[in-house]
Amino acid sequence: MSAIEPVPGLDARVLRDALGHYASGVTIVAAVVDGEPAGFTCQSFYSVSLDPPLVSFSVMRTSTTYPRIRPGGRFSINVLSRDQHDISSQFARSGTDKWAGVDWSPTDAGNPVIADTLMWLDCELWAEHEAGDHLIVIGRVLQHSPAEWHSRDPLLFFKGKYRHLRDADEWG
Numbered sequence: 427m428s429a430i431e432p433v434p435g436l437d438a439r440v441l442r443d444a445l446g447h448y449a450s451g452v453t454i455v456a457a458v459v460d461g462e463p464a465g466f467t468c469q470s471f472y473s474v475s476l477d478p479p480l481v482s483f484s485v486m487r488t489s490t491t492y493p494r495i496r497p498g499g500r501f502s503i504n505v506l507s508r509d510q511h512d513i514s515s516q517f518a519r520s521g522t523d524k525w526a527g528v529d530w531s532p533t534d535a536g537n538p539v540i541a542d543t544l545m546w547l548d549c550e551l552w553a554e555h556e557a558g559d560h561l562i563v564i565g566r567v568l569q570h571s572p573a574e575w576h577s578r579d580p581l582l583f584f585k586g587k588y589r590h591l592r593d594a595d596e597w598g
């Protein structure tokens with residue numbers, strides 16, 4: 427790929443602040459690597475396709491966990507619930523014992539489902555696309571949490587802070 431010219435007048439830090447105005451949920455992308463669970467906090471998750479069932483996220487090239495997950499070609503996506511901000515922070519710290527005190531069980535394929543999440547998916551790697559300092563990862567969904575699992579409220583991330591839904595604000 428040829429060198430990309432910087433965009434005049436665009437400041438990466440200011441752009442990052444602007445992009446922080448897009449509210450999202452928070453996930454943990456996880457797998458079992460050499461018998462041990464591995465995972466990282468990931469906000470860039472979104473659904474792509476129902477037929478075939480595809481989802482996606484983007485991962486920083488500096489991630490040390492994704493290159494360990496990748497060779498297995500399978501991973502889970504754990505959508506965090508309202509009170510799981512500590513888990514989000516814990517899985518965002520590179521090189522630490524991210525799973526200390528975290529209760530989890532395996533999917534049929536063996537990938538970690540973190541207890542008390544809002545929703546989970548089990549995926550196989552479908553495609554990867556290079557995109558600047560990130561890699562866009564697309565997964566094909568093989569299994570998902572059952573309907574009775576989906577009883578909690580989400581953990582949200584907005585303007586660099588964790589947020590909760592206010593029940594009174596529900597309409598439509």
Ligand SMILES: Cc1cc2nc3c(=O)[nH]c(=O)nc-3n(C[C@H](O)[C@H](O)[C@H](O)COP(=O)(O)O)c2cc1C
Pocket residue numbers: 452465466467468469470471483484485486488489490491492514515517518519520521583
């Ligand atoms: C709320 C939140 C959302 C994040 N979203 C992403 C993301 O979408 N993609 C990504 O690569 N890193 C994201 N990160 C940063 C990674 O979690 C962090 O860099 C990673 O855990 C580093 O650990 P590793 O070296 O073990 O991969 C996010 C962090 C936080 C706190």
